[in-house]
Amino acid sequence: MTELKNQIKQLIISSLDLEDITVDDIENDQPLFVDGLGLDSIDALELGLAIKKEFNVKIDANSEQTKAHFASVDALANFINQHTS
Amino acid sequence: MKFVVNNLCLWVAPEQQIAELGQHTYCDLDLSWVAPMQRRRLSPFMKMALHTLQQAQAEHSHIAINFSSRHGDLPKTAHLLHALVEEEPLSPTAFGLSVHNAATGIFSIIKNNTAPMNAIAGGQDSVISNLIDGYARIQSGIENCILVAHTESVLPEEYLPFADEKQIDHSVAFVLSPYVEGESYFELTKLSGSTDAGNTDSVLPLSIQLAQALSSKESSALLSHQQSAWMLQHYGG
Numbered sequence: 001m002t003e004l005k006n007q008i009k010q011l012i013i014s015s016l017d018l019e020d021i022t023v024d025d026i027e028n029d030q031p032l033f034v035d036g037l038g039l040d041s042i043d044a045l046e047l048g049l050a051i052k053k054e055f056n057v058k059i060d061a062n063s064e065q066t067k068a069h070f071a072s073v074d075a076l077a078n079f080i081n082q083h084t085s
Numbered sequence: 086m087k088f089v090v091n092n093l094c095l096w097v098a099p100e101q102q103i104a105e106l107g108q109h110t111y112c113d114l115d116l117s118w119v120a121p122m123q124r125r126r127l128s129p130f131m132k133m134a135l136h137t138l139q140q141a142q143a144e145h146s147h148i149a150i151n152f153s154s155r156h157g158d159l160p161k162t163a164h165l166l167h168a169l170v171e172e173e174p175l176s177p178t179a180f181g182l183s184v185h186n187a188a189t190g191i192f193s194i195i196k197n198n199t200a201p202m203n204a205i206a207g208g209q210d211s212v213i214s215n216l217i218d219g220y221a222r223i224q225s226g227i228e229n230c231i232l233v234a235h236t237e238s239v240l241p242e243e244y245l246p247f248a249d250e251k252q253i254d255h256s257v258a259f260v261l262s263p264y265v266e267g268e269s270y271f272e273l274t275k276l277s278g279s280t281d282a283g284n285t286d287s288v289l290p291l292s293i294q295l296a297q298a299l300s301s302k303e304s305s306a307l308l309s310h311q312q313s314a315w316m317l318q319h320y321g322g
Contacts, residue, residue, distance in 0.1 A: 017125040038122055045177040053174070 005077050007054075012073075015050035016043050028074045036072075044070060051076070057083040086220055086273045087264035094140035095296040096133055098254035101239075103289065106297060115139070119195060126178055127191070130158040133256035134188035134236040135195075141258035142232055147198055148260070149222065150232045152189045153205040153215035155290075156240070158182070163241040188236065201228075209250065209310050211235065212257075212292040216273065219261045234258035235292040250288045250310060257296040269321045271299065276307075276314040 009023045012032070016039065030036045033044065047070070048059050057080055060066055069079040096112065097103060114136040116124055127135065134152070142148060156162075161183045168175055181187070186204035193202060207214035212235040219231045236256040240248055264270045288310050289297075298306035298317045308315045 019121060019125050042126075042178055042181065049174055049176065 001077060001081070004080065005073050008051075008073050008076050008080070011050050011054055012037075012047060015046055026073060028077075029072050032070060032072060051080070055080050055084055086217070087270050088216075088220055088223070088273075089262045089264060089268065089270050090299050091260045091262065092141045092143050093257075093259040093296065093299050094137045095257045095293070095300065096137050096255060097293070098133075101253045101255075103253065103293070105289075106293070123191070123195060126182065128158055128161050128182065129254065130160065130236060130238045131182065131188055131191065133238075133254065134234065135192055137236070137256040137258035138188070138192050138232065138234050141234065141260060142196075143260075145230065145232065145260060146196070147200050148230060148232045149200040149228045150189050150192070150198075150202040150234065151205065151215050151219040151222075152186070152202065153207065153211040153235045154185070154237055155206060155208060155211045156237065157185045157206065158187065158238065159244065160238055160241050163243065188234075209291060209312065212290075212295055213273075213308075213315065216261070216295075223261060223263050230260050230262035232258060233261045237290060237292060248286075250290050251286065253290065253293065255290070255293055257292050259296075259299065269302075269319070272318045272320065274316045274318070276309075276316055 005028055006023055009026045012018065012026065013021055013023070026037060033039045039047070048061065048066075051057060052059055059069075069075050095106075096114070097106065114132050116127070116132060116135060118139060119127070119135065138150070161179055165175055165179055165183055182191075185206060186202065189202040189204055193199065203218060205211060205215050205218060215233055215235060219233045222228045223231055234257065237254070239252040239254050245252070291308055291310055294306075294308045295317070298308060298319075302319045305316060305318045308317055
């Protein structure tokens with residue numbers, strides 16, 4: 001799981017061109033959007049695409065659940081685990 | 086067509102400096118005024134454009150903008166086309182920022198400038214079309230002055246066989262205002278007939294020719310490419 005979380009963090013950094021941010025700077029339970037890491041709605045689309053490509057999981061763009069899945073690295077890791085196993 | 090030019094800023098990529106221009110175009114891009122979270126999405130094209138827009142804007146915080154480019158952010162567009170060919174999904178960020186008015190849009194958001202902004206593409210004459218449109222807007226009284234900007238990237242490799250001018254990453258911007266009697270001004274005149282502007286590898290983009298002439302303030306300068314030519318004259322006040 002730690003490996004998956006680091007993989008997700010690396011994907012967040014590379015797909016969103018986060019300059020000056022390393023894997024160690026992102027906490028597992030830190031909010032990704034607005035507060036916390038400070039990502040915005042364009043990042044949400046970009047990250048959704050990157051996760052779809054990397055892990056081959058389907059993401060429903062309009063569901064409330066999707067919002068919850070993208071809340072933090074922990075939430076994303078759980079989501080990906082459930083849909084790839 | 087008589088007009089006044091102020092705050093001229095020309096930026097040319099450090100590794101592509103042009104002997105005729107001397108050293109004055111060399112400087113680091115200053116984007117310290119863009120928040121890091123916004124800066125991270127900016128392509129090299131966008132960075133050049135924003136740098137010169139900011140430098141030329143200077144004291145004018147709410148100025149209308151005319152932006153032009155022959156090809157826009159073509160490296161970005163070519164990258165998107167590659168993704169389409171490979172049947173990969175397009176990056177929403179790259180798609181959003183590949184449109185022709187992306188640079189002015191981003192500038193408008195960052196500077197909170199809600200003045201009207203045009204984005205023009207008019208082939209080799211793009212910068213002249215930009216100037217003429219800007220002239221019409223200040224002459225008709227719609228604007229007191231206007232920020233004229235032009236940015237161009239070197240063509241991506243697959244398009245290089247179609248190049249018809251010297252390939253240089255560059256961006257130019259200046260403030261255009263109406264001619265006032267007694268002050269120094271420029272006058273642009275279209276010349277008739279064909280010109281021999283030399284071979285396509287050595288013709289400088291018209292935007293650089295224009296910036297060069299505006300900067301040197303020579304009494305008359307010929308601006309030309311294969312299809313057309315203009316005379317830019319400078320008159321002291």
